[in-house]
Amino acid sequence: MARCGIAAALLLLACRLAAAWLGGGLEMPATTTGDGSLYTLNRYFAGPRPDIVLVGSSLTFRLNEAYFASPSLRNIALAGGSPVTGLAIVAHQAPPPKIILVETNVLSRPVDETVVERYATGASAEPKFLRPIRALVAAAENFAHEPPSRDQLQAELDRLVAEQPSSFDNNVYLARVLREQDEDPSAIVRANVERLKELMALAEQKGARVLLFELPELPEVERARAVGITRAIVHAAFPNDDRWIHVDVPREQLRWADAFHLDERSAVIFARAMDKSIAALGAR
Amino acid sequence: MTFTSWQFGVFAAIVFVLYYLPALKAFQVQVLVAASLFFYGYGQPELLPLLAVAVLGTYLLLALALENRRLWLPIGIAFNLALLAFFKYKFLFLDAHAPQLSSIAPIDFLLKLPLPVGISFFVFHNISLLVDLTRQKAGRPTLTAVFLYIIFFPQLVSGPITRAENFLPQIKPKYLADVAFIDAAKWIVSGYFFKLYVANNLNEFTSYMDFPHYETLQPTDRWLLVILYGYQIYADFFGYTAIAIGLGLLFGYRLPINFNLPYISASFSEFWTRWHISLSNWLRTYLYIPLGGNRYGTFRTYLNLMIVMGLGGLWHGAALSYLLWGSLHGLLLVIERPLLGRLNKIDSTVLRMMRIALVFFCVTMLWIFFKLPNFDHALDYISGMFMPGKNPNPPKLFYALALLYALPVILQHLRFDLLMEGRLKKWEPYLYGLMLALSYLEAGPETSFIYFQF
Numbered sequence: 001m002a003r004c005g006i007a008a009a010l011l012l013l014a015c016r017l018a019a020a021w022l023g024g025g026l027e028m029p030a031t032t033t034g035d036g037s038l039y040t041l042n043r044y045f046a047g048p049r050p051d052i053v054l055v056g057s058s059l060t061f062r063l064n065e066a067y068f069a070s071p072s073l074r075n076i077a078l079a080g081g082s083p084v085t086g087l088a089i090v091a092h093q094a095p096p097p098k099i100i101l102v103e104t105n106v107l108s109r110p111v112d113e114t115v116v117e118r119y120a121t122g123a124s125a126e127p128k129f130l131r132p133i134r135a136l137v138a139a140a141e142n143f144a145h146e147p148p149s150r151d152q153l154q155a156e157l158d159r160l161v162a163e164q165p166s167s168f169d170n171n172v173y174l175a176r177v178l179r180e181q182d183e184d185p186s187a188i189v190r191a192n193v194e195r196l197k198e199l200m201a202l203a204e205q206k207g208a209r210v211l212l213f214e215l216p217e218l219p220e221v222e223r224a225r226a227v228g229i230t231r232a233i234v235h236a237a238f239p240n241d242d243r244w245i246h247v248d249v250p251r252e253q254l255r256w257a258d259a260f261h262l263d264e265r266s267a268v269i270f271a272r273a274m275d276k277s278i279a280a281l282g283a284r
Numbered sequence: 285m286t287f288t289s290w291q292f293g294v295f296a297a298i299v300f301v302l303y304y305l306p307a308l309k310a311f312q313v314q315v316l317v318a319a320s321l322f323f324y325g326y327g328q329p330e331l332l333p334l335l336a337v338a339v340l341g342t343y344l345l346l347a348l349a350l351e352n353r354r355l356w357l358p359i360g361i362a363f364n365l366a367l368l369a370f371f372k373y374k375f376l377f378l379d380a381h382a383p384q385l386s387s388i389a390p391i392d393f394l395l396k397l398p399l400p401v402g403i404s405f406f407v408f409h410n411i412s413l414l415v416d417l418t419r420q421k422a423g424r425p426t427l428t429a430v431f432l433y434i435i436f437f438p439q440l441v442s443g444p445i446t447r448a449e450n451f452l453p454q455i456k457p458k459y460l461a462d463v464a465f466i467d468a469a470k471w472i473v474s475g476y477f478f479k480l481y482v483a484n485n486l487n488e489f490t491s492y493m494d495f496p497h498y499e500t501l502q503p504t505d506r507w508l509l510v511i512l513y514g515y516q517i518y519a520d521f522f523g524y525t526a527i528a529i530g531l532g533l534l535f536g537y538r539l540p541i542n543f544n545l546p547y548i549s550a551s552f553s554e555f556w557t558r559w560h561i562s563l564s565n566w567l568r569t570y571l572y573i574p575l576g577g578n579r580y581g582t583f584r585t586y587l588n589l590m591i592v593m594g595l596g597g598l599w600h601g602a603a604l605s606y607l608l609w610g611s612l613h614g615l616l617l618v619i620e621r622p623l624l625g626r627l628n629k630i631d632s633t634v635l636r637m638m639r640i641a642l643v644f645f646c647v648t649m650l651w652i653f654f655k656l657p658n659f660d661h662a663l664d665y666i667s668g669m670f671m672p673g674k675n676p677n678p679p680k681l682f683y684a685l686a687l688l689y690a691l692p693v694i695l696q697h698l699r700f701d702l703l704m705e706g707r708l709k710k711w712e713p714y715l716y717g718l719m720l721a722l723s724y725l726e727a728g729p730e731t732s733f734i735y736f737q738f
Binding site: 001002003004005006007008009010011012015129130131132133134136137140141168169172173176257258261263264 | 465466469473496499500674675677682684685688689713714715716717718720721722724725726
């Protein structure tokens with residue numbers, strides 16, 4: 001029993017020391033969206049404060065940072081989460097990023113107070129112990145799949161955008177999305193909008209510029225009850241145009257494979273269009 | 285209170301200390317009964333009266349059946365099966381979401397009760413008690429002993445299903461000096477390792493088998509996940525049972541082994557002597573043999589096999605998928621039966637490997653009906669295993685990670701334990717230490733034991 005205890009203690013100690021030494025050095029393989037969100041937030045806090053940050057739900061999660069021209073843009077949208085959670089996290093930073101872009105498509109989820117509290121100090125919530133198996137796989141993945149250079153990546157994205165839009169038939173998913181969006185989320189949307197206002201004021205007091213944006217959806221989804229109600233409440237609360245960043249994107253080029261989230265090509269197109277809108281902000 | 289919660293750890297430690305306190309030596313059985321009631325009622329105290337009704341009702345019927353077996357034994361069995369059937373299958377006929385199911389408040393309360401945890405298991409214990417003791421014409425055990433047999437907390441929720449004739453004789457004073465600490469520790473560490481490291485992590489992958497996520501999977505990933513689910517359900521259930529056996533040893537009770545490397549079975553009948561052994565034994569003893577077993581000719585034997593396996597499937601849940609799962613296992617047993625004699629006579633390693641692969645393949649495919657109890661979803665999943673998916677956003681699965689999490693199951697079935705008993709014996713404690721540490725370091729996200737839902 002003693003040898004068993006010693007072996008366990010030694011491995012725990014080794015992993016504790018390794019975690020302290022490596023920190024967020026290895027990007028662990030995320031097997032779920034929950035994992036992915038936590039790694040995203042940990043990476044955000046481990047690095048230098050960016051100039052621009054995107055907060056949102058899984059819709060915004062699809063806008064990979066690599067799609068944007070600016071190297072100082074971070075996307076901490078939480079798949080399965082609320083934009084208000086992300087805003088709560090960055091608004092408490094001192095100082096917050098210069099520009100905070102907030103998605104307003106999905107405001108029917110409550111704020112995840114556990115996550116907000118976890119990151120409230122602004123410190124990365126890296127686990128205290130290294131996970132040896134995941135670290136081994138992460139190291140192997142990094143070794144086997146060296147990330148492409150920025151030029152290679154841009155060339156790949158250019159190739160993707162040059163392709164024809166997908167012809168995938170998503171009618172089954174559309175029917176499902178329309179069923180899910182056939183409810184009245186007024187109560188929670190109103191509560192989230194109020195919280196949004198408070199957090200926006202807090203961030204702006206600290207010198208940030210906070211702007212709202214909407215991701216385009218399928219026309220049928222945009223006419224769905226929950227989407228319509230959310231939009232009406234949000235636009236009534238934020239009627240001024242200077243509260244918004246408008247992204248001019250060729251909608252006929254966009255596709256939503258699951259009828260709700262932009263596919264990869266469409267996400268690249270949207271991100272590039274958003275880049276132009278962000279650049280134009282400097283002139284405003 | 286789940287085995288993997290810290291609350292359970294505190295609870296078990298306290299019970300262990302109280303159990304062996306000299307001042308409470310004369311009340312060991314009572315201590316365990318009280319602890320088991322606390323364990324069962326924790327979080328769902330409204331189910332305690334049901335448990336009391338089941339145990340007291342069975343005890344009363346046992347007393348009557350010991351006097352008149354012919355009359356009261358069938359009634360006792362029917363009482364327990366009625367309890368099981370009511371709670372397990374009522375929502376086939378009622379709408380669980382309806383605000384009111386009856387205008388009579390007590391009946392409405394009963395109808396709305398959720399499926400009591402462990403009911404499938406303690407009902408089977410009750411039936412075993414009734415049949416075994418009345419067959420032996422044994423003296424009536426005390427109510428406390430009966431309570432302990434039925435609700436002993438390590439086995440209460442998901443077994444192993446212990447026969448009364450094996451458990452009751454073990455009820456006697458227990459001494460700390462006699463506790464098999466090393467054995468208990470090995471079982472408990474193995475159990476937590478298989479549950480936390482293997483099953484909980486594999487669950488992250490197999491969650492993509494749920495509807496609608498599986499629609500994004502390519503065929504190769506569907507096949508991979510089916511295999512991973514086979515490993516997950518084994519690790520999950522083996523893990524639970526190992527913890528139960530280890531805990532039983534700490535309190536001086538030997539619970540039956542429930543698994544014996546099921547995935548090296550070379551036939552389906554062999555599989556059922558290696559998988560959920562206590563359930564197989566129960567079904568054979570209390571259902572298959574009373575139905576006639578193989579004593580009434582070929583056709584009747586096949587019929588009995590189909591009935592037993594079909595009911596065994598339904599025992600798991602009120603869904604067509606479970607019935608189909610059980611019936612298909614029955615069909616496989618029927619198909620292989622005439623061939624078994626000849627196949628077993630052939631001494632060929634290659635043939636044995638092929639048979640093992642075939643059994644593994646069939647068993648694994650049938651787990652789909654477990655994972656997807658909705659029959660349409662199960663069929664949809666299976667059809668997608670043979671047709672390329674068109675969804676342009678398949679999820680990324682880390683195959684290396686999946687292999688590393690599944691590896692303990694594979695190594696266990698390759699008889700890694702023989703190495704541990706041989707040349708590597710001196711390294712065994714370190715291996716358990718490694719498993720203990722990995723159970724913490726690499727514990728997957730919390731997920732309840734799969735068999736808790738039955």
